[in-house]
Structure formats: structure tokens, C-alpha cells
Amino acid sequence: MFGVTAAQCDWFNLELKPLLAHNMAGKSIPSFQAADLVFQLLSSSTRETTADVSTFGTCFTDHMLTIEWSVTEGWQPPLIKPFENLSLHPACSSLHYGIQLFEGLKAYRGDDNRLRIFRPMLNMQRMANSAKRACLPAFDQSELLECIRRLVEIEQDWVPHSNQGSLYIRPTFISTEPTLGLKTPTRALLYVILSPGRPYFANGGKDVSLWADPKYTRAWIGGTGDCKMGGNYGGSMFAQYEAVHYGCEQVLWLYGEDHKITEAGTMNIFLHWINEDGEEELSTPPLDGLILPGVTRQSILDITRKWDEFKVTERYLTMAQFCSALKQQRVKELFGSGTACMICPVGLILYQGENLHIPNQEKSSLLTTRLTKELEDIQYGRTASDWTLLV
Structure with missing residues (x-):
């Protein structure tokens, strides 16, 4: 269940790594590696994959991804472990000064029962830009995406069997600097949580x-x-x-x-x-x-x-x-x-x-109706597209 197919390895090694392994100056980015992932998984008997997902962002899957960084030791191996509360110092600068950022992307279960993440590299690029603005450490975008793919693969049973549902992916990056002094962080935590759900607005598709x-x-x-x-x-x-x-x-x-x-x-x-x-x-x-x-x-x-x-x-x-x-x-x-x-x-x-x-206008002629259909056809695999990453 947790293996990587030959096609996925080819996609990861031939397309993403050459494209994103260097920063704008052409130098390699010191980064965690997906190959170093550590797994601490719940037993199948203790896992729960049914929940009320009627309200956006209130239900979370069994596991999360965490990656710690410090200026002295660099990036630590990424860890997929049971979902749990974070332990933060009361003076943590993300709490006091807002040195943090997040992303939001989705995985969809297609009509063929395969899982697809929609245009994830755009989210990785935006997250890297936000991290630079927040003075948080750089990372290899392709390595983070591969870690996320593995997390979604482990939690695949949480992805709704519905054309109205998806698995919301929330990468988050925070400073864990334990000081009240405003300074560039020397410690940080990057983590990813997953939340199954239905559309964000509960207005039945009304304007x-x-x-x-x-x-x-x-x-x-x-x-x-x-x-x-x-x-x-x-x-x-x-x-x-x-x-x-x-x-x-x-x-x-x-x-x-x-x-x-x-x-x-x-x-x-x-x-x-x-x-x-x-x-x-x-x-x-x-x-x-x-x-x-x-x-x-x-x-x-x-x-x-x-x-x-x-x-x-x-x-x-x-x-x-x-x-x-x-x-x-x-x-x-x-x-x-x-x-x-x-x-x-x-x-x-x-x-x-x-x-x-x-x-x-008449619903059949609305541009929004046409765009929604074209996007959903890609997201749910009805239209083949390089915009989606197969999990």
C-alpha cells in the first residue's frame, strides 16, 4: 500500500528534482529528503476513517507529517506519525509575532478510484515564496511534495467517494523560536495535516x-x-x-x-x-x-x-x-x-x-458552470491532464 510505483519514481526523479533542486542562484538548497521519511503508524485496528465532514476543516485524519529545523542542525528527517497536539514554548515567536504561513490544496478520488492532487507544484512554489518573505528556511519543493504524496497515500481511505468531496491538505510552517525578542527564527517546524470534507460554502451552490x-x-x-x-x-x-x-x-x-x-x-x-x-x-x-x-x-x-x-x-x-x-x-x-x-x-x-x-443568465450558459465542469473533469480524472499528480 505504501510503495512507490516505477512511474511515480520516474516522475519524481526526472521531472521535479531537476526543476526544483536549485535556488535562483543555482546553488543546491539544504533540505530534508523524502527518502529519509520515518514512519510511526497506528495499527489498523486503532485507525478511524469515518467521520462527520459536513463542516469544512473540523475533522482530521489519523496521521500527520512533521519536519523540524534548526540553524545548528539543519533539517531533521521527515516523520509521519499519529495526529496529535503540538507542544510549543509559551514565548514561541509564531504565536507572538505571526511568523508563520500555510498552504491549501486538495486530493480527489476519481471515477476510476485513483487519487489525484491538483496542481500541487503551484502550491509548493507559493509556499517557498511565503517562507522567504517570513524569513523561514528554504526547502526543496519536490521533496516536500513527495512527503505529502506519501502521507496522502497512507490516508487514502479518508478521501471521500463523492464528486462533491475531497481531502483538504494543509501544509503549515511556523517559527518555534522560544524568545520574546523579534529576530530571524533559528528554529522552525513544518507540518502537514489532512481534513476530509465537502465544499467550503454551505449555501447549496447559491450566489x-x-x-x-x-x-x-x-x-x-x-x-x-x-x-x-x-x-x-x-x-x-x-x-x-x-x-x-x-x-x-x-x-x-x-x-x-x-x-x-x-x-x-x-x-x-x-x-x-x-x-x-x-x-x-x-x-x-x-x-x-x-x-x-x-x-x-x-x-x-x-x-x-x-x-x-x-x-x-x-x-x-x-x-x-x-x-x-x-x-x-x-x-x-x-x-x-x-x-x-x-x-x-x-x-x-x-x-x-x-x-x-x-x-x-440561464444556468446552461454560465461561464462559471462551464469552468466548474472543466476543472472537475480534470480533478476527478475524467479528463487526462498533467495538472494532476497521481498518488
């Missing part, structure tokens, strides 16, 4: 409503908006609370005096519309440091550019432009995208005291 108010800002130029760090999310909760107070489900994050549209809740955002020049266009904000480089975002751009049926751009749009297009009936769809939710249509925006209703 979400957004509250747009420029008094709150998710990210700013020169900040860490393009990194997947916990502070970006914890700092958004008060605005989310206010959105609910006004009867909306999520926040539409605006930036600058011209109220640029940036993200929606924890999602990237897309506008499908007829632009000022009369062209059909799919637009999303550019990756200039404010925007998280989402994997689903990139996949939507890749798919629609391959279609070559309409203009696809990465540019900012302001609320003034959006309101004008809405009044002139040039808006086709507005939707969010992300790993947890995948694609989520927006039905209403509350902006400056006015409810802006987004038009709904």
Missing part, C-alpha cells in the same frame, strides 16, 4: 453576497498580500463580522481612493463582462503584491486563454467602472475562485448603501 466598504483593507503595496500568511486572514475577521451585520456573507475588498476591486473574502475575483470597447472580456486583478496568486485563479486564466473565445486580462477595475457597466447591462457574471470553494458566483454587492444585483 454569495458581498459587502464593499473601503474603510477596511486586506493588503497594501509592499505588504504580504501575495503570501499565504495567517495574519492576512485573522486581520480580516472584524470586517467579515461587519459584513454579516449588514446581511452579507463575505467582504469585497477594495483598495485606494478609486476603490479598486481586489479580492472577495478569501477568494480571487473575476468579472465576465463587455468592456468599455465593446469586447467580451474576462478580467481579474493583476499579481502586483496585493493579490494572492491563487491556483484556481491561474487555472481559470490558463483554461480560458486556451479557449481563445474572448479577451482574458489581468487588470484592475474600480467600483465606478463596475457600477457603470452594471447600469449599462454589460456585466455577465462576477465570481470568486479558490481552492476551498473552487468557483463561487456573486449575486449581490452592498456598496455605499445600495444593493447592486448581479444578473443571472
